[in-house]
Amino acid sequence: MFHVKRELDLTAEHEGLVIGLFDKPEKFSGSLAKLDERFEGQLTELVKSGDISAKLKRISKVHSLGKTTAKRIWFVGLGKEKELSFDKLREAFGKLFKEVKGSKQEEVAVFVDSFTTDEWDGLDAAHALSEAMALATYEFNGYRQKSNEPEKKLTNLTIYSELFDQEDVQAALTVGYTFGKGTNSARTLVNTPGNLLTATDLAHYAAELGARYDFEVEILEKAEIEKLGMGAFLAVNKGSAEPPKMIVLKYQGKQEWKDVIGLVGKGITFDTGGYSIKTKAGIVGMKTDMGGAAAVLGAMEIIGEMRPEQNVVAVIPSTDNMISAGAFKPDDVITSMSGKTIEVLNTDAEGRLVLADALTYAKHHGANYLVDVATLTGGVITALGVHTTGAMTNYEPLYEQVLEASMESGEQMWQLPLFESEKERVRNSQVADLNNSPGREGHAIVAGAFIGEFAEGTPWVHLDIAGTATSSKAYDLGPSGATGVMVRTLALFVERFEPMET
Numbered sequence: 001m002f003h004v005k006r007e008l009d010l011t012a013e014h015e016g017l018v019i020g021l022f023d024k025p026e027k028f029s030g031s032l033a034k035l036d037e038r039f040e041g042q043l044t045e046l047v048k049s050g051d052i053s054a055k056l057k058r059i060s061k062v063h064s065l066g067k068t069t070a071k072r073i074w075f076v077g078l079g080k081e082k083e084l085s086f087d088k089l090r091e092a093f094g095k096l097f098k099e100v101k102g103s104k105q106e107e108v109a110v111f112v113d114s115f116t117t118d119e120w121d122g123l124d125a126a127h128a129l130s131e132a133m134a135l136a137t138y139e140f141n142g143y144r145q146k147s148n149e150p151e152k153k154l155t156n157l158t159i160y161s162e163l164f165d166q167e168d169v170q171a172a173l174t175v176g177y178t179f180g181k182g183t184n185s186a187r188t189l190v191n192t193p194g195n196l197l198t199a200t201d202l203a204h205y206a207a208e209l210g211a212r213y214d215f216e217v218e219i220l221e222k223a224e225i226e227k228l229g230m231g232a233f234l235a236v237n238k239g240s241a242e243p244p245k246m247i248v249l250k251y252q253g254k255q256e257w258k259d260v261i262g263l264v265g266k267g268i269t270f271d272t273g274g275y276s277i278k279t280k281a282g283i284v285g286m287k288t289d290m291g292g293a294a295a296v297l298g299a300m301e302i303i304g305e306m307r308p309e310q311n312v313v314a315v316i317p318s319t320d321n322m323i324s325a326g327a328f329k330p331d332d333v334i335t336s337m338s339g340k341t342i343e344v345l346n347t348d349a350e351g352r353l354v355l356a357d358a359l360t361y362a363k364h365h366g367a368n369y370l371v372d373v374a375t376l377t378g379g380v381i382t383a384l385g386v387h388t389t390g391a392m393t394n395y396e397p398l399y400e401q402v403l404e405a406s407m408e409s410g411e412q413m414w415q416l417p418l419f420e421s422e423k424e425r426v427r428n429s430q431v432a433d434l435n436n437s438p439g440r441e442g443h444a445i446v447a448g449a450f451i452g453e454f455a456e457g458t459p460w461v462h463l464d465i466a467g468t469a470t471s472s473k474a475y476d477l478g479p480s481g482a483t484g485v486m487v488r489t490l491a492l493f494v495e496r497f498e499p500m501e502t
C-alpha cells in the first residue's frame with residue numbers, strides 16, 4: 001500500500017502528485033524548483049495569482065497537461081508555517097484524501113518533505129498522512145440492497161522523502177495507518193444497529209480480536225456474572241431477551257503482571273431508557289450506546305498491532321437496556337459486586353450501573369489504574385458541546401497522561417470537577433449506600449461521581465463521550481455517524497504510559 005522512495009522522481013508515472021504549500025513568499029526550491037521548471041515557472045505564477053492557494057486546508061488540483069509524468073498535481077494549502085498545528089496538518093491531509101477519493105483515484109504520490117516544519121519532521125508528517133488517509137476515506141456501507149461502495153478505491157501510495165530515512169518513514173506510515181484502522185473498526189461497531197450487534201455479537205467480536213492478537217480472553221456468561229454478584233450489571237439486563245456478557249481481554253507486555261492499566265468501556269448495545277423510558281426522539285441513535293466499548297476494542301486492536309511494553313486489561317460490560325415484566329424499576333434497590341447497595345431512581349441512568357461492576361471487576365483482574373469510556377450523559381453535551389469529551393478524575397497525574405495523549409491525537413477533552421458536594425448527592429439515599437440519579441443539575445458530574453465511588457482508592461479517569469462518539473455532519477477526518485473517538489487517545493496513552501507514585 002505504501003511505497004517509500006527517496007528522490008522525487010519527475011519521470012515516474014503517477015495519477016497525482018501531492019505537495020504541501022506553506023504561505024510564504026519564497027519560491028519553490030530543490031526538487032520542486034525542478035518541477036516548476038517543467039512548467040516554465042507557471043506554478044510559481046499560479047501560486048502568486050492565488051489560483052493555487054496556500055491558505056490552510058485549501059486543496060488545489062492542477063492538471064499537468066503533459067508537462068510532467070504525474071497526471072495532476074494536488075497542492076495542499078498549509079497556511080503560515082508558524083501557525084500550523086499538527087492537528088490542522090492531519091485535517092488538511094484528511095481533506096486532501098476526501099478529494100482524491102471523490103475524484104476516484106486509485107494511486108497518488110506524496111512529497112512528504114513539503115509537509116515538515118521546525119516542529120515536526122517527515123516521520124510525524126508520514127504518521128499524520130497515513131492516519132488521515134485511513135480516517136478520511138472511511139465509509140460505512142450500511143445495508144442497502146444496492147451497494148454504494150465505489151468501484152475504485154485509493155489503494156496505492158508512493159511517498160517521496162529526500163530528507164528522512166526510508167525505513168523510518170515506512171514505519172511511521174504503518175503506525176499512522178494502524179491508528180486509523182483501529183479507529184475505523186470502532187466506527188463500524190458503533191454504526192452497526194442493535195439488532196445486528198447484541199452483547200453476544202460484541203463478545204464474539206472481542207474473542208476474535210483476542211485470538212488474532214494473542215490476548216487472554218474471558219467472556220463471563222450470565223451464570224458466572226450472577227455467581228460474582230454483579231447485581232448492578234444484572235439489574236440493567238433484567239428486561240432483556242439477550243443474555244449479558246462481561247468481556248475481558250488481557251494483554252501482557254511486561255514480564256510481570258504489574259502496573260496494570262484497566263480500560264473499561266460501556267457496552268450498552270441499545271438504550272431504551274427502561275421504565276424511565278426515553279422520548280420517541282431521544283431513543284433514536286441509542287445503538288451508539290456501546291461507543292465506550294468500541295473505543296476500548298479499537299484501542300486494543302492498535303495495542304495488539306503495536307505490542308507496547310505495558311499491561312492492559314480491557315473490561316466491557318455488555319447488554320441492552322430494555323423493558324419487560326422482568327425489567328428493573330425505579331425504587332428497586334440492588335447490590336453491586338463491591339457490596340455497595342444502590343437505590344435505582346432512574347433506569348435510564350444504566351451506564352453507571354454496568355460500569356460500577358466493570359470497574360470492580362477490572363480491579364479484581366489487577367488493574368492499578370482505571371480509565372473508563374462511556375456515552376454516559378446528555379449532560380456532558382449541555383456542558384461541553386459535541387466536539388469535546390468530558391473528563392473527570394480522582395488522580396490528577398493520571399489525567400495528565402490521558403490529556404497529553406488526547407492532545408497529540410487531536411481529540412479534545414476538558415475536565416469537569418468532582419467536588420465533595422456532588423459526591424454527597426450520589427451518597428444521598430434513605431434506603432441504600434448510593435442513588436443512581438440525584439437530579440439533572442450537573443448530571444454529567446454526578447454520573448462521574450457515582451462511578452468514582454467504585455474506583456475507590458485506585459487512580460481513575462472517566463471519559464464521557466456522549467457528545468463526541470458520533471457526528472451529525474461529515475468532517476475532514478470522517479463521514480457523519482460514529483467518530484471512533486478516544487480510540488487513538490487510549491492507544492497512545494497506553495503506549496506512552498508511565499507508572500506513577502500513588
Ligand code: BES
Nearest residue numbers: 289346348349351375376377378379466
Ligand atoms: N446513553 C445515555 C446518554 C446519551 C445521551 C448518550 C445522548 C448519547 C447521546 C445514558 O444512558 C442516559 O440515558 N443518560 C441520562 C441520564 C439521566 C437519566 C440521569 C441522560 O443523560 O439524560
Ligand code: MN
Nearest residue numbers: 271348349350
Ligand atoms: Mn440511559
Ligand code: ZN
Nearest residue numbers: 268271289351
Ligand atoms: Zn445509556
